[in-house]
Amino acid sequence: MESVNQYYTATLTDSVIQVQYRQISHISIRDARTIVVDRIRYFQDRQFPVLIKRAKIKSIDKTARDFLFDTQFGLKNIKAIAFIEFSAVDQILLKFIFHQHTPRIPHRTFRNENDALAWLYLYR
Amino acid sequence: MSVPRDQRIDAINHVLLEIAEGNFQHLAPVSDNFDEIDAIASGINMLSEELRDTVISRNYLNSVLRGIVDMLIIFDKNFKMKQVNHKVCELLEQSESYFVNQPINILFDGRKARFIKELKENVRNNEHLYNIETSFKMPRSGKLPVALSLSTLRINRAINGYVLIAKYLKQILLTSYALLQRNEELKSLIYRVSHDLKGPLASMLGLFQVIEQTEIDHQDLQYYVSLIKQSADKLNTTLTGLLEIGITDRTKIDVQKFDIAQVISDIIDSFANYPNRDQVKVTLEADSPVMFTSSEKLFRSILQNLVENGIKYYNPRNDTSFLRISAKNARGGIDLVVKDNGEGMDKTVLDRAFDMFFRGNQSSAGSGLGLFIVKTNVEKLGGDLKVKSKPKEGTEVRIYLPSLDKF
Numbered sequence: 380m381e382s383v384n385q386y387y388t389a390t391l392t393d394s395v396i397q398v399q400y401r402q403i404s405h406i407s408i409r410d411a412r413t414i415v416v417d418r419i420r421y422f423q424d425r426q427f428p429v430l431i432k433r434a435k436i437k438s439i440d441k442t443a444r445d446f447l448f449d450t451q452f453g454l455k456n457i458k459a460i461a462f463i464e465f466s467a468v469d470q471i472l473l474k475f476i477f478h479q480h481t482p483r484i485p486h487r488t489f490r491n492e493n494d495a496l497a498w499l500y501l502y503r
Numbered sequence: 504m505s506v507p508r509d510q511r512i513d514a515i516n517h518v519l520l521e522i523a524e525g526n527f528q529h530l531a532p533v534s535d536n537f538d539e540i541d542a543i544a545s546g547i548n549m550l551s552e553e554l555r556d557t558v559i560s561r562n563y564l565n566s567v568l569r570g571i572v573d574m575l576i577i578f579d580k581n582f583k584m585k586q587v588n589h590k591v592c593e594l595l596e597q598s599e600s601y602f603v604n605q606p607i608n609i610l611f612d613g614r615k616a617r618f619i620k621e622l623k624e625n626v627r628n629n630e631h632l633y634n635i636e637t638s639f640k641m642p643r644s645g646k647l648p649v650a651l652s653l654s655t656l657r658i659n660r661a662i663n664g665y666v667l668i669a670k671y672l673k674q675i676l677l678t679s680y681a682l683l684q685r686n687e688e689l690k691s692l693i694y695r696v697s698h699d700l701k702g703p704l705a706s707m708l709g710l711f712q713v714i715e716q717t718e719i720d721h722q723d724l725q726y727y728v729s730l731i732k733q734s735a736d737k738l739n740t741t742l743t744g745l746l747e748i749g750i751t752d753r754t755k756i757d758v759q760k761f762d763i764a765q766v767i768s769d770i771i772d773s774f775a776n777y778p779n780r781d782q783v784k785v786t787l788e789a790d791s792p793v794m795f796t797s798s799e800k801l802f803r804s805i806l807q808n809l810v811e812n813g814i815k816y817y818n819p820r821n822d823t824s825f826l827r828i829s830a831k832n833a834r835g836g837i838d839l840v841v842k843d844n845g846e847g848m849d850k851t852v853l854d855r856a857f858d859m860f861f862r863g864n865q866s867s868a869g870s871g872l873g874l875f876i877v878k879t880n881v882e883k884l885g886g887d888l889k890v891k892s893k894p895k896e897g898t899e900v901r902i903y904l905p906s907l908d909k910f
Contacts, residue, residue: 404533437537437541441552467542468538471542471549
């Protein structure tokens with residue numbers, strides 16, 4: 380099962396949604412809304428853990444951050460979320476987001492995909 | 504081509520300095536390298552956004568706090584003050600920094616430890632406490648009587664802080680007293696207006712009845728018409744006075760620069776045909792011009808009423824009756840003296856002379872509004888007024904009006 384749009388490719392494998400972002404340098408609130416609406420429309424009301432793979436994102440607006448990490452919106456139907464840290468920028472972005480917009484679901488960052496998936500399987 | 508490292512660091516430094524100045528519009532550039540410098544730039548950009556929101560919220564909160572007329576204090580969950588509004592600083596005569604991060608106890612006398620403990624317990628148990636009368640400690644000496652209302656602030660049901668509103672009791676008492684006074688004035692106004700309008704009206708109606716029901720010759724008719732005219736004049740005087748009060752009360756002060764010597768001369772001239780004007784020698788002592796910035800309209804009204812009183816209440820037993828007006832620039836405004844040797848007033852009359860509708864005696868032809876209008880206008884122009892008077896010796900009115908050039 381695979382969902383593709385201008386921002387990402389999302390595949391459902393072993394009951395975990397794996398998201399690979401395209402090269403987007405900036406995410407605005409408008410982008411964030413499209414990302415979330417598309418995901419919910421495609422996977423409907425089913426709940427899954429989510430893995431966000433390597434993403435070359437330079438910045439995310441504050442309003443977009445608020446939206447993406449709110450359980451009513453961006454985190455809706457997500458049981459747990461894991462991120463793969465690829466660069467120093469990822470590290471800063473995620474540290475900041477986890478501090479300021481702390482997701483109210485299980486959340487972690489990983490250096491490699493296998494460790495992330497092993498952790499997410501706990502929430503299937 | 505990638506940007507040299509030094510230039511990227513310079514750009515970040517520039518953004519940091521802008522943030523320090525409170526300017527959150529600039530963003531640090533993030534390159535495609537995704538290296539440590541980009542990471543720092545990214546972090547600074549997010550921090551800048553968060554700070555901007557915090558500053559906007561704080562500025563908004565401060566503007567709201569400034570608008571609150573009561574004292575308002577926000578505490579954290581440990582009853583340490585996190586924010587106080589301007590009123591707290593004003594009434595307790597301390598700067599904001601004196602209060603911030605201090606415990607609630609510094610607001611009270613040292614002997615109130617038990618009261619504070621109970622206050623904390625009660626608000627935790629009851630969420631809200633209303634109108635608890637107590638007093639704050641003044642920094643140097645004395646107490647500030649207050650009525651406290653205290654409520655909890657909660658986030659996700661857990662107590663995160665407290666908000667305290669303190670009303671200054673003396674201010675409440677003064678406001679209530681002022682309100683009572685205004686009510687009394689209003690009652691008096693209604694009574695006097697009814698009385699003053701009804702008297703001449705009843706008299707006119709009676710005269711019309713006489714004319715209707717009696718066969719009268721032309722000479723008598725003329726006599727009755729003259730009586731009706733007297734009543735109509737009285738009605739007119741009362742209504743004109745009331746209208747003037749209404750206009751003074753409602754209109755915005757329209758400030759302009761004018762020559763008061765010229766205005767006073769005009770007013771004196773306008774009384775040329777006033778009854779008994781020729782019995783009173785009216786003089787003006789003033790440099791010409793005496794330029795002054797104020798409301799010419801209200802100033803005219805003040806002088807008009809004082810000159811009218813000076814002529815109307817002249818003392819016919821005097822060989823020479825006078826009304827002397829002097830005006831000079833002084834103390835950033837003008838000093839105005841209006842002195843006559845007319846009938847004067849005794850202390851009982853003087854005490855009430857500026858009350859609305861007060862007349863010195865029942866036979867007085869005035870509306871009882873003249874001096875009330877003078878007082879109201881002087882107050883409206885930010886001035887002050889003093890009166891000395893003795894029966895059969897005369898009256899002296901001293902008025903100071905500030906210049907309103909910075910109005």
